[in-house]
Amino acid sequence: MLTYRGLISMISSPNILLAGIMFSMACFRNKWSSCPFSCIGLIVKFKRIIFFFCEYKHYFRLYNYNSRMVKNRDADIFLSILDSAKKRFCRYGLKKTTMTEIAGDIGLSKASLYYYFPNKEGLFKEVVSQGHKTLLNEFEGLLSSSVPAEEILQGYLEKRLNYFREFVHLNALNLESINSLKPVYARLFENFRKAEIRLVGEILAKGIATQDFQNLDIAYFSELFIAIFQGLRHDVIIKKDTINITETEYSLLQKQYESALNMFMKGIKK
Template structure:
């Protein structure tokens, strides 16, 4: 990581702390620059406005969950255990960062293209992870998966479809309540168990 990347990361970390403690509306670029003992001009060199900084904070949050997933998920022993871990980690991530996520999504009256693209990439990354899990399970003889990429897309879309009506309202992404998230994960686990049972019998 070069010096520019390090500085950019420092700015994102400082902004995340500010946004979490004081809210986005009450946080100014000048305050973030002051926290880092840099000039506003230096801050604007990396981020031309607060919206670009908000997107960078969001990207880092999303990246952190995939880092945590990749550290453990492929070491688990069964497909069901791995899928449950994925769903539980996403739930924990959402609960841990609920206030910040709520502020981020509340910043936009409509979902910006950059956030939609980030959501698309995240969904594809999840599909890739599930595909690898299916391949591992097939190699262990746990299931039969002749086309793991296609199965992974179906699997992920089924999980997404279960929460779609709660998470989406027109073009604006909405966070459901924490209790709703817990309810969705329980239903997703039941659906995942049914899908895995079917793959074992294929």
């Protein structure tokens, strides 16, 4: 038997209370009760309250399901856009890539593409940011390994060189005059450079802690390390009219990397 206290306890829950309000509104419209929230009215029409409550839960579940479906679909489209844009930017650069081409690559209308990214510059920034995040995560993985610091530096340079080859057009943009870049791009590349310097500094600190490296000025040598290899990459780009690295040029750059690393290590090892 439903008691007054039991009824009060049931209607105190948010879901039942909402259902009760919905039911009371229906009662009011249909003149079932002169007092929408009277206990007698609720008891008499309790089955209808449960009916409203069940309907409410059904639609709530349906809404959540549809929301998840929309979010998953949006996430898939978002990743597809980034993948298409990355291929276009890496092959043709920022200036020669159009939003129409990116949308066409994945069967998306231009209007739909603008729903996700209002302009090409914003899309470019996201592609570069994702590339930077991926590379930095790989660097962090190297740093957390138990291999010696010298091998970590070698692994870092291998990954950095592969990234340069894949994103050669983006690296070319990085090396343009800072004044010709929008501030957002300049900050993007500068923040990445600072992150690289920080990670190299942590690698050097690890080598010092294991007594593989001399006690040195970590801030100075980590920035020097980054500047050396950035200069080698710059040298490849600045000599070319079109940014397409041949196998010969890439092999030469690898050798230069190895020679520069050997000279650097001789200067810091005990």
